Amino acid sequence: MSQQAPPASTTTSTSVIINNVTPRHPLGSGNAMTHALAQGPPGSVSANLPSFTLKQRATAAELPISFDDEEEEGSVQEPSVTPLLSLKNLIVVTPIILTPVLYGYNLGFVGPYSTMYEYASNCQLYKTKTSCETVTAANCLWFNAATLVSDTPYGEVCGWSDKTTCFLRYKNELSCSSDTACKWSYSDNTCGNHVGYSSIQSGLFAGSLVIGSTFGALMGGYLTKRLDYRKSFLIVGLISVIGNALTHIATGLFQYWLLLVARIVLGFPLGWQSIATPHYTDKFAPTGHAKTLGTLFQVSVSTGIFITACFGLALGNTIGYDADSNANAMGRMQGLVAVSTLLSALILFLPLITTDGYSKSKRGDYEEENAEVASKRAAEEKYSMTQMIGPMLNGVAMACVAQLTGINANMNFAPTIMSNLGLQPLVGNIVVMTWNMLATFCVIPLSRRFSMRSLFLFCGFLGSLFCVFFGGVPVYPGVTKSDKVVSGVAITGIAIFIALYEMGVGPCFYVLAVDVFPESFRSIGSSITVGVMFIFNLIINICYPIATEGISGGPSGNPNKGQAVAFIFFGCIGVVACVIEYVFLQPWEVLRSEGTDTVHEAAVREDNATEAT
Numbered sequence: 001m002s003q004q005a006p007p008a009s010t011t012t013s014t015s016v017i018i019n020n021v022t023p024r025h026p027l028g029s030g031n032a033m034t035h036a037l038a039q040g041p042p043g044s045v046s047a048n049l050p051s052f053t054l055k056q057r058a059t060a061a062e063l064p065i066s067f068d069d070e071e072e073e074g075s076v077q078e079p080s081v082t083p084l085l086s087l088k089n090l091i092v093v094t095p096i097i098l099t100p101v102l103y104g105y106n107l108g109f110v111g112p113y114s115t116m117y118e119y120a121s122n123c124q125l126y127k128t129k130t131s132c133e134t135v136t137a138a139n140c141l142w143f144n145a146a147t148l149v150s151d152t153p154y155g156e157v158c159g160w161s162d163k164t165t166c167f168l169r170y171k172n173e174l175s176c177s178s179d180t181a182c183k184w185s186y187s188d189n190t191c192g193n194h195v196g197y198s199s200i201q202s203g204l205f206a207g208s209l210v211i212g213s214t215f216g217a218l219m220g221g222y223l224t225k226r227l228d229y230r231k232s233f234l235i236v237g238l239i240s241v242i243g244n245a246l247t248h249i250a251t252g253l254f255q256y257w258l259l260l261v262a263r264i265v266l267g268f269p270l271g272w273q274s275i276a277t278p279h280y281t282d283k284f285a286p287t288g289h290a291k292t293l294g295t296l297f298q299v300s301v302s303t304g305i306f307i308t309a310c311f312g313l314a315l316g317n318t319i320g321y322d323a324d325s326n327a328n329a330m331g332r333m334q335g336l337v338a339v340s341t342l343l344s345a346l347i348l349f350l351p352l353i354t355t356d357g358y359s360k361s362k363r364g365d366y367e368e369e370n371a372e373v374a375s376k377r378a379a380e381e382k383y384s385m386t387q388m389i390g391p392m393l394n395g396v397a398m399a400c401v402a403q404l405t406g407i408n409a410n411m412n413f414a415p416t417i418m419s420n421l422g423l424q425p426l427v428g429n430i431v432v433m434t435w436n437m438l439a440t441f442c443v444i445p446l447s448r449r450f451s452m453r454s455l456f457l458f459c460g461f462l463g464s465l466f467c468v469f470f471g472g473v474p475v476y477p478g479v480t481k482s483d484k485v486v487s488g489v490a491i492t493g494i495a496i497f498i499a500l501y502e503m504g505v506g507p508c509f510y511v512l513a514v515d516v517f518p519e520s521f522r523s524i525g526s527s528i529t530v531g532v533m534f535i536f537n538l539i540i541n542i543c544y545p546i547a548t549e550g551i552s553g554g555p556s557g558n559p560n561k562g563q564a565v566a567f568i569f570f571g572c573i574g575v576v577a578c579v580i581e582y583v584f585l586q587p588w589e590v591l592r593s594e595g596t597d598t599v600h601e602a603a604v605r606e607d608n609a610t611e612a613t
Helices: 007-020 030-039 087-107 110-121 129-133 173-177 199-253 256-284 287-294 296-316 329-347 371-380 389-403 407-412 414-420 425-441 443-449 452-475 483-515 519-552 559-584 588-594 597-612
Strands: 140-144 156-160 182-185 190-193
Touching (some): 087 256, 087 296, 110 199, 110 425, 173 190, 199 256, 199 519, 256 483, 287 296, 296 329, 296 425, 389 407, 389 452, 389 483, 443 452, 443 483, 452 559
Antiparallel strands (some): 182 190
């Protein structure tokens, strides 16, 4: 007569299996599932489990847990008990909304600020004596053009008192290019003075924020683990306020090198928050909404960029060049900085609504995981740097797709790029940033339907192709004869690339930067991944304006040549990186589930030994 194992052994079996095989999307709390399984008929669990593989058990009615490869195949996320639009979720996502808005505002800051500085230093723009002689970023002088050049159609003009006024002196490209103080404008077909920042200064200005962000990202995981979340957010806010205060001083004094220092200081907390906020959301967001809420990072970044573009247009395009009053260009630049200062001050209040819990198990506050089970799992999931080489290389390849495809060349230098294509700089900038923001919101419904991996790879690969065949090849001088066709094709290509980036690559990067590592290694792994991304960002920001100007043939060369070569390069890098990632990129839980059959077999053997005794 066969003898049935007592219920206690069944409970032991079930708990061993559950502890060793963690489902990706449990439908309820871990304790509730274990208890429910333990109360079921003994034969329905322990008797059947040894004959199933892991993937076969995913469809077994006795186990209401999903073990399928949904990240690989892109199925819909499991529903969560907490509604997506709830007060609890709003509190959880406040850090991933507020701090990335500040980050995005300062990413989009470079283009409008540089353009406004160009306006503040270009004497030729001002049409009255008062507006001319109150310019603070250049030594402007109101005089009669006939005193400088006898044969001139101009009357009284605003020019430079300490250097050549090029638009009066030279009438053609050859003579204009012979004077190092002057450059020929292909768009206006006139000679003009060098105004604003040089290509090297523009690159360093754009890169200075990223220098600080790189250090912040690389140290962010350690600092967040050491200080926990609330202190981290407080210090992020404090350093941000200091960085903005230095920016105000540098703007008031027109001190370029102090401005670089201020941006480096400001960049550190922005890099730190790019680690802390996605980690905080992943930790405390309800299971069914974690990935969707994680994509809010990039949505908030693009919103911040859009806000900068709006203020840039409002402040920069309302300068009264022909008004008989002070144009106050410097005050307008201060206004652009002031918005960043306000956002930094708001971050200081985050500790009042956030909670600590870095050492807690993932989503422990929502699922009330048993502390002993959590600590046991954490002890079992210790990995060395050597074991994590594969995921870290995945992170490097993801960073290539995220940055070396040229998104920040578009964001930081949008006014210049749009000006080269025939649009007014700040108008072109807000067109790009509005489209950028609207495209980002599309990721919210897409993330409910497709996996992060699928969105990242599909959008990255297709966007890279548009970089090459729309933003690059047709723009190269001589390929397309009509300037209008060049502008139309290039703007279309840039628009589609930005849309694909914001619908997949950008939002999914920050989620995957966490997901490709086991929970115990996520702070270090995501810091390295985001840090490498910032390093690539730095390379693009510094090298793009210098390289495009050099390829074009100098300041007076055709800028379309350098831009075309740059976009072809961006597209080729993206295609190669996406092909590599298609083979190797998988979230850690998918890799773990594919390799847990052997782990489960060991658990079953332990269970059988328990029953035999």
